[in-house]
Amino acid sequence: MEDQAVCCYRHPDRETGISCTRCDRPICPECMISASVGFQCPECVSGGHAAGATAASGMAGTSGRSYRTAARPRTIAGGAISDDPRLITKILLAINVAVWIAVLAVGDRLLNDLVLVGAFPPEPFAREGVAEGEWYRLVTAMFLHEQPMHIAFNMLSLWWLGPPLEAALGRARFLALYLLSGLGGSALTYLLADQTQASLGASGAIFGLLGATAVLMRRLNYDMRPVIALLALNLLFTFTWSNIAWQAHIGGLIAGTLVAYGMVHAPRDRRDLVQAVTCAVVLLGIVVMIGVRTLELTR
Template identity: 55%
Template sequence: MDTDRLPGCYRHPDRDTGIRCTRCERPICPECMISASVGFQCPECVREGSGTGHRPTANAPRTLAGGVVAADPQLVTRILIGINVAVFLAAAVFPALVIQLELLGRYVEYVGAPLEGVSTGQYHRLLTSVFLHVEWWHIIGNMLGLWFIGGPLEAALGRARYLAVYLLSGLGASALVYLLTPPNTPTLGASGAVFGLLGATVVLARRLRYEMRPLVTAVVLMLVLTFVPFGGSLNVSWQAHIGGLVTGALLALGLLRPAAGRNRTLIQWGTCAVVFLLAAAVIAVRTAALT
């Protein structure tokens, strides 16, 4: 018997946690913890303390990052998966859609006709490519990663902050791809955004003082697969993976480090704005070099 193992969440016994409810002292995982005036409380204690199922938003239970606790803590994750699947099916029916949505810096010729890219003002490609897949194995792999990594992270951050991490990680991944790859190299897929969620999860686990070895091992394994794909047949964009991973970790540092207070929200959204401006600067530098 491993006496050093952390206890399991009382609602999710398979999830080890070092956090306990400040009222009943039961162990709770990030999905169950609700920010209180002192420490965190479990959903039952919050419900008992409120005395009603209807409270103003300002007094609603809060997530670890300060977001409002939602009745469905994984709704945004499911919506993102739905959008990815919808775009995948649309691209299968209308193959020309891929040409319009994939990430291209500047594709000078395509079947004898000029095709423009990000460098000529088609900035939508930086985000539309994040939702685009053309191979079934590609979308299945990315959506499994989005579900298993994104679901718990959404519960810990709250919907708005989680969505910001996903979109900005995708943008950061695209920005590094745009900067470091030949302009006529098409890139697509949600893996950059998923790596961003992974980077944010590492910061979250560190914040909660979880056992880091399993998570670090998973990150190292995914990076190994990024740079040394088995069989040598997979065309993996390491730029997207590294760009997303770093962007997600930076965002999580800004979202999770500030203590609750009047400046917390300002620091959090200020971090998002700074990350967006950094990505925009990278994009502007690359565009200037290509024009």
Template identity: 55%
Template sequence: MADDQGNQEQAHALPTCYRHPDRETGIRCTRCERPICTDCMISASVGFQCPGCVRGGSTAGSSRPRTLTGAPVVSDTRLVTKILIGVNVAVFLALQALPGLADELVLWPVGVAFLGEWYRMVTSVFSHLEVWHIALNALALWMVGGPLEEALGRLRYLALYLVSGLAGSALGYLLMDPNSGALGASGAVFGVFGATLVLHRRLQRDLRPMLVLLALNLALPLLPGTSIGWQAHVGGLVAGGLIGYAMLHARGSRRTLLQYGSCVLVLAVVVALTLLRTAQLT
């Protein structure tokens, strides 16, 4: 039993640099594909090469270095995070300039169910009215989203963010008062939190700081006098955790299919919940 558990933990660990066995790494030589740490990376025309290939002129097949999930390693590992923050800030500024626009973007169950305004499930994820709201979400996304984007890769990270945001909208649509409204990127941000917890466990890091941060954010809607909806938080957190687990633990030739397939499955649940709530209201 102990040997089986040890083998499982070893299977889930990052590979170690072939020249420094005590250093875990998610980067590989573009020529021989052996794992290399940052001290062993030598810049090449495309990606990085290991010292052995540079010295010996290895003719092994070349490929771009990959992240933990199999995505290509890129120079700007926070590009998508910057774009997402920029979009949220741009919508916030537009709402300040055109206050009436919020009525068209907010998640309003009556509008979705009776008027067929399905777009509100998406637009509400990028909408904020208060400065503190956009500031907290942007700060959290920058601090937690950046490292997650580096680990997942751009497209996987973007897919997780968007599907988590929709999952938050779906749970809000299902459980909130039909005549109330909700907006904010909290569902998507909590999806990033959920996936980051999976990443930290995958790398065998201390989970306590993330758990404390998560608990504090989950407790905010419970404070007296607040109007923060907990539904989007929970929906995004569950979706992000499930998708993050699939992306970080998928293996084999079908890894990419399993990773994006998890997004499709969660999206299918989102659609099912949305149709169920619509049937209830109408």
């Protein structure tokens, strides 16, 4: 059966892809309450599970089919609804923390091997950068942190922004959003920053999630003022604080906003195609930036 648009049972004007894990009724981000597994609706949390289950069963009609079977609810971007909408967020957070611990244990040698840099100065490093073919630095730098405050701020932001986006987009789409945002930040840094300037951190990906949050809230007709204020504050820090690679922030923000827009605004009948093309176009833009800078540094 063709996927059907599903709206929150408490806010019928709000399309959603999130369901209560107890009664299975669709709930919007405003109504969902975190549980040990997934999210629950206010009635189930307050002890009204029996009534909620009855209401959910009543939606099946005379056919006797359950609501989930009849409507096949998906996320707003067409992804599958999972029992743990934080799984990818947890994995990404764990990778960042594991790399940070590894750097603490090994020291500057590992840091120099993973950090994003166009080309190292001749001495005393005797290493190669992205321009010399070490493309992996564009990815490894996304999971690399040095200062405790740096990783603490980024991981808190990931934990705050990640679960709602993962629940709304689905695991695969959320992972694509995160990685393309991080790569967008790395690519713009590589393109515009000095070739010997080292850059590291998940900030590009975090700014991509922030841009995606704004797109999602606009799509669901939520109040935009809180996310606009947060974005403005972060941009203020980006351009006023020292030792911040503003290129990574802006690159991640642009990439994340574009990817999220394509995901949540794709026509239902061509959703997978439009989403794939959107991701491919953003990836192509990243490749072009990397290619232009590499030619500039090696010619």
